[in-house]
Amino acid sequence: MKLYIYEHCPFCARARMIFGLKNIPVEEHVLLSDDSGTPQSMIGEKMVPILQKDDGSYMPESLDIVDYIDNNYGGKPILVGSQSSEISALIKQLQHYDYKLECPRYIKLGLAEFATQHAIDDFVANKTKKIGSFDACLEQTDELVMSVSNILDKLAPLIVSAHACNGNLSLDDILLFPVLRNLTCVKNLTFPPKIKAYLESMSRQSKVNLFFDQAV
Template sequence: MKLYIYEHCPFCVRARMIFGLKHIPVEQHVLLSDDFKTPEKMIGKKMAPILQKADGSYMPESLDIVEYIDNNYGQPILTGAKSPQIADLIKQLQQYDYKLEIPRYIKLGLAEFATQSAIDYFINSKVAKIGSIDECLAQSENLILAVSEILNQFDAVIVSQNACNGELSLDDICLFPVLRNLTCVKGLTFPPKIKAYLLSMAEDSGVDLFFDRAI
């Protein structure tokens, strides 16, 4: 099987996680940010992740990929209950994280931004939503404060460093990518339980963190 991704994409991280957590081999291919032809040839539109299954067919949509792999390769592992509180806190984080992360993604040395045209496309596609890169960076201090308050709330609800609700569930598939991408923000402090969860889930899933190159 092959998985086509962007390294920065939280939806792609969801798909990457299920392969790592279940120890299922998959070839990962990073698409350039401005590559339209490759995904359009596969599924008719530009998006990621895309799974090329063993039979050669293609499957988009992160949670569809997660469900397919979990239910068709070995015993399901995402058997825990979901928490409305986790879902609500994720929504709160998403009010702020985009403006913190977008200006930093292009400086992390990620494969999808290997060319200037890929960087330019990415920036131009995001400006309408977040404003200029410089404006976002200028807001970093206030955005970090807002995110820190939400992370402190998260720290109180994380049950285990191996599974946010105590048993692996779709909440982990949705939560870890959001927290993982925030590790690219230098100066953002993660409370102890959140940090332990990030480190443990990164090891278990095989998805890298950005602490060592945070900006």
């Protein structure tokens, strides 16, 4: 199987996680951020992740990929734990702020999807329409970090285990880890110990890297 992704994409991280958690081999292919032709030839639109199955057919949508792999490969399903409405609510709160913190930093991390200047320029042009200028977002770093830190402080007591946020692997881990993982690209942000331990453990389990070493 092949998985077409961007390294920075939280939806792609969801799909990558299930392969890592179940130790299922998959070829990862990083598309350039400005490459619309490849995904359109596969699924008729520009989006990732895209899974190319063993039969050659293509499957988009991160949670569909997660469900397909968990239920059809690597033995019994592993995402069997309960979900938390409190964690779901805090994920939504984080998403009010994380885009402005992360987008201006993604292009500084040396990621494969931004290997060309045109790919960077295309990304900047598209995201500027949604969040305003990258420079203005960077100027808001302290304010945004404070807002995110307050949410992380509420989240930390809800993390039951470093190995699974609710104690047993669940869909909450698939939804939570990518959001937290992308925040590791923000150098100014300090994670509560329980959340940092969860990030590091989940990264090892899922084989999805963190951005601490590249943080800006």
